[in-house]
Amino acid sequence: MEFMGYRRSDGSVGIRNHVLVMPTVVCANRVARGIAQNVQGAVWFEHQHGCSQIGADAALTEKILLQHGTHPNVSGVVVVGLGCETIRAQDIAAEIKRQCPYKTVHCVIMQDEGGSFKAIAAGSSAAQKMLMEASLLEREPINASELILGTECGGSDACSGMSANPALGYASDLLIDAGGTVILAETPELIGAEHLVAARAVNEQVAKRCYEVIQQREDGAKAMGVDMRGGNPTPGNIEGGLTTIEEKSLGCVYKGGTRPLQDVIDYGDKITKKGLIWMDTPGNDIEQLTAMVAGGCHIVVFTTGRGTATGSPIAPTVKIATNTAMYEKMNDNMDGNAGTVITGEETIQQVGQRIFDEILRVASGKRTKAELLGQNDFSISRIGPSM
């Protein structure tokens, strides 16, 4: 089973050839946006981080930024800094180049360039060259075993656990059986279903980790002194019929399929094993998406009942509706419909096969609605205070 992808000279595989304009600090957002908007085809993201952060919190932001730069879906990176920030653009640029010699990397520092206009001009020229180089690269057949799929559900409703999530689970099993990798995440949305995942762990250690990460997230909720209902499940989830986090989780867990759980890894950790992996992330859609992509997911399949527009700037994000009414109402955001399971027109297996086929098509270059809309959602979990 193959798809058409890009084989990088270090052996890694990409499914897109993005030129990414990446600010390392909030103060460089405007210049990064200016560069990306000057050059057709460049992608960028903005964020609130990069300065006045310390310790593990600064390290986490640095890791997520760096691993967007080193992601194999990216062939060139323009790293933009202000010049006086904690996470220095020149360090990030040098590290991307060190880890991925095949990439073209350019660093723009606003204080050195002499202001925003000059920085935008310098970055735009660099991005233009990178895009011309990228356009010469050709796709080649690559085995599906090299694909890493991120699974996600957001704006869930009561249909999520009955249609789109079980169907995505079927597709997850197909990819794992083909030798590939699937990420299950959003730990708070596994509260109440952790025993089902832990029972599939390959060993005692991995099973123990399932309960540990759940305990940490649940303790975090309890430390706030309130019922987590309202934050998760959200008001929209509740309106959609989800009553408790347990009910949401029991529907959520289906999307990881039924295969053995190989490992539990931390937020944004590089994905190195095959099979099913649990990445410990918040349930917040964008913080989870960002972490899974930083970990190396090539593509994300995102199921939604209420409807969402989200998409990663560098990893195609395929949106699957859980019900036909929303699929039709928000069609400019939806790539597929699993509502046919609810109406009895299709089985879970049929929709799952359709999702799997779509994964290979998108991996081969078919563009998603989120890509065509220019979605560039990006958000890093903060684990420490701003100084």
Added chain:
Amino acid sequence: MENKASAIVMKPNDSVATVVEEVQAGSDVLLEVNGATRTVHVTQRIPFGHKFALKDIAKGEMVIKYGEAIGAATQDIQIGQHVHVHNVESCRGRGDKQAK
């Protein structure tokens, strides 16, 4: 009034069914559980995606969906009644119930 095949029961031991189209109060809803069909008289309006009780559920009893506990009843719930946040609470992440 009959309202056919408009609710789904995920597992045979579930105590709730999920409606896949809005059900009006007073409807008889046809369900399939373990290959057998049964009818439940629904006594309240149930919005799309919401749940009704398949049996009487006592206050404090666990509500079962997907064959697993999804929370505890906060009041007695009769068969055919709407089951949601007004009569079910979560047992997890309850910071509001921590000792102060």
